[in-house]
Each structure stands twice: as C-alpha cells, then as structure tokens.
Amino acid sequence: MTGAGDGGDEDRSGKLYWSVDIPGLTQEQAEALASRFPGLPGTAVDPRQWFTVHIDRETVEVLKRALESVEVDSVGTGLREIAEDWLDSTRGYMNEDCKD
Known part of the structure; x- marks a missing residue:
C-alpha cells in the first residue's frame, strides 16, 4: 500500500x-x-x-551518482531527478535514529 x-x-x-x-x-x-x-x-x-521496494538513503545516493555518470534516456533522467528530489526533501529529517 x-x-x-x-x-x-x-x-x-x-x-x-x-x-x-x-x-x-x-x-x-x-x-x-x-x-x-x-x-x-x-x-x-x-x-x-x-517494482516496489524500500531503498535506504545510501543506496539512493549510489543510484543517483551512477545515473549522473552515464548518458541516460528520459526515463533515466526522471529516475535521477526523483532520487535528487527525495534526497533534498528528506535531508532535514535525518537524525541518529534513521541512520541504521
């Protein structure tokens, strides 16, 4: 859900x-x-x-870097932008409890 x-x-x-x-x-x-x-x-x-999966912050950062390092089509660009947006919007929510 x-x-x-x-x-x-x-x-x-x-x-x-x-x-x-x-x-x-x-x-x-x-x-x-x-x-x-x-x-x-x-x-x-x-x-x-x-494809539904919960991906941790570190994995999203790796995915974003990988998508930045190669030429991608519009789907890859969209995925990179989603990763960037999520990383930016959740940066202030990170605390010691979330780092595990």
Whole structure:
C-alpha cells in the first residue's frame, strides 16, 4: 500500500508520508486492506506492473551518482531527478535514529 499524491514524498501539508509494506499479501488481501481506510489515498500495488521496494538513503545516493555518470534516456533522467528530489526533501529529517 503506498500513499498517493502528487508523486513527491510529501503530502499537501508538507509532512512526509509513511507507507506500509506487508509481504505475502494476495491481491484480494491488499485490495481489502486498502479499502478499509476510505479517507486515505491508499492503493493496492500490482507487483506484475510495479517494482516496489524500500531503498535506504545510501543506496539512493549510489543510484543517483551512477545515473549522473552515464548518458541516460528520459526515463533515466526522471529516475535521477526523483532520487535528487527525495534526497533534498528528506535531508532535514535525518537524525541518529534513521541512520541504521
């Protein structure tokens, strides 16, 4: 289940949003879970169409550097920009509790 929105890591109030990852759900379970929260913009994500993974900050930094070091198409450019935006927008949220 992921938070929907404008594609960024922040909702309209400017706060970071959280997501929930529950491995092993069936399609029916994921859809039922998402529908239990009608006030939230959650959605079941089809793993046949979407690569969904939680990536730590260090890995995002490596990905960004790799995408900067080679010539990429528009998809690669977009991915690099997403990484840059996320790194920039979350820099102030880093603290000792998040570094593990």
